Amino acid sequence: MHSMANGVTAQTLTEAVADHLRRLIHLGEVGPGDRLPAERDLAEQLGIARLSLREALKTLQNDGYVEVRRGARGGTYVTELKEPVARWRARMRTVSGEFDDIVDFRIALETETARLAAVRRGPADLAALRETIDDLSRAHDRTAFRQSDSRFHAALATAARSTRLLAAVESIRAELFNTYDLLPFVDPVQESVDDHQAVYRAVEAGDVDGATAAIRDHIENARAQLRAIVFDGDPFGAPDRRTDAEAGAREERGR
Amino acid sequence: MHSMANGVTAQTLTEAVADHLRRLIHLGEVGPGDRLPAERDLAEQLGIARLSLREALKTLQNDGYVEVRRGARGGTYVTELKEPVARWRARMRTVSGEFDDIVDFRIALETETARLAAVRRGPADLAALRETIDDLSRAHDRTAFRQSDSRFHAALATAARSTRLLAAVESIRAELFNTYDLLPFVDPVQESVDDHQAVYRAVEAGDVDGATAAIRDHIENARAQLRAIVFDGDPFGAPDRRTDAEAGAREERGR
DNA sequence: CTACAAAGGTACAAGGTCTGTACCTTGCAC
DNA sequence: GTGCAAGGTACAGACCTTGTACCTTTGTAG
Structure with missing residues (x-):
């Protein structure tokens, strides 16, 4: 037998939620400057505990997707996404x-x-x-x-x-x-x-x-x-552009 | 804001492993009559605890994908997949x-x-x-x-x-x-x-x-x-056509 | 300038999942 | 009938998830 290979892992709720929100941002469903719903509300919408959501937001915060502000006008805001x-x-x-x-x-x-x-x-x-x-x-x-x-x-x-x-x-x-x-x-x-x-x-x-x-x-x-x-501006020159016309000529490693 | 919608869930290791193995069977990587590696070996290959694997196998067993035999010639065998x-x-x-x-x-x-x-x-x-x-x-x-x-x-x-x-x-x-x-x-x-x-x-x-x-x-x-x-017509020709609900309800005990 | 409201921040206990380790049971082969 | 290669079971520790409760920050209405 072969290929029973490795790599199987569980996905924690935190990861799943982070992926979900990151995807909404990537798709432009929410953009720079937008405010996410309050933690308690969003957690309820997503059907998860607030703590799980908070951990996901912490991830997005670390990755520079959102910034969190406290107080009355506080909340979770999507950044300019430069990072x-x-x-x-x-x-x-x-x-x-x-x-x-x-x-x-x-x-x-x-x-x-x-x-x-x-x-x-x-x-x-x-x-x-x-x-x-x-x-x-x-x-x-x-x-x-x-x-x-x-x-x-x-x-x-x-x-x-x-x-x-x-x-x-x-x-x-x-x-x-x-x-x-x-x-x-x-x-x-x-x-x-x-x-x-x-x-x-x-x-x-x-x-x-x-x-x-x-x-x-x-x-x-x-x-x-x-x-x-x-x-743009790559000091090492553009990487090989695989247009259909060109690529046929090259040939690769066997298999 | 909209579409922050619901439906986010974590995936347990057991589920992930069951999906992985089910997929190998669906793809024909392992077919009817094949024996999976011993639990201890397979768990190690997959990088998971034996209990997690066992729970996954239990799922596949319940779904009729595999049957488990004990003893020296024992092991986990892929069924004929009829169910x-x-x-x-x-x-x-x-x-x-x-x-x-x-x-x-x-x-x-x-x-x-x-x-x-x-x-x-x-x-x-x-x-x-x-x-x-x-x-x-x-x-x-x-x-x-x-x-x-x-x-x-x-x-x-x-x-x-x-x-x-x-x-x-x-x-x-x-x-x-x-x-x-x-x-x-x-x-x-x-x-x-x-x-x-x-x-x-x-x-x-x-x-x-x-x-x-x-x-x-x-x-x-x-x-x-x-x-x-x-x-088209039932490939087994049996006029007694069991719905899947019925099929699941019966033949539960024999394992 | 004080009180309130709307947010995020923190804590904790209960229950579920995953792991490592150890030991028991079954049944074929010799 | 003994050996042994499987599966079957048990348990404690670490981690994840949830529900609940309470604290802190900060803009703003009065």
């Missing part, structure tokens, strides 16, 4: 291939999502998609931009009638974090609106190939933008 | 859309996997793929068939150079369980070999569209076969 974003960026630069691995996975999920959406969408789905694009084009700050962007992709997965794709699309977005705060704000908005509209038109028309091509372009655009953020 | 397969089948029939949801997700993962493999594969990858197909065509029993099949898809994800796709492909295969034991054995072998060879040829040729089309066909074939197992 965690810096750590995320360092990891993306350090762990070879991690960045492209995530984006490749996202492409796998979203191209098929777009394909299914083009086939299965109904009028209500189209309306929901239009609304997210309208919100996006009207977004006046980064938080609104983030949320509209997230909701477009969620609406697409909803139109695709796939609960697993919806969940996975959200998960992988959380892994990419939310780094728009590091970009100049104006550029990405118009580009993103254009990309989303292209996807929408193909989905509305039931154009399967057009929809997959449009979403692939969109994610490749996002990849390029994020790559600039992550690797 | 869990019946439960799985009942669930697929009952939970509306669950079956297609899983297969749709699998298509999302594997089409992009095939696409990337066609672009990034090296000679070693091609050799590994050929080997799994050879194994498959020589498979004399269901266990060998299962393993070769799994390994082909793993090799494909390896050729695609994507750790996340590899992990996700494995996960979703575990959710589909391993129901080949319910099929007549001869048919699917030749079909499956043909399908895999079609994928291989496209990947070898670097034919992106051919590879995605071939893997999509393969999975749609698998969908049709599985659908027949899941939704």
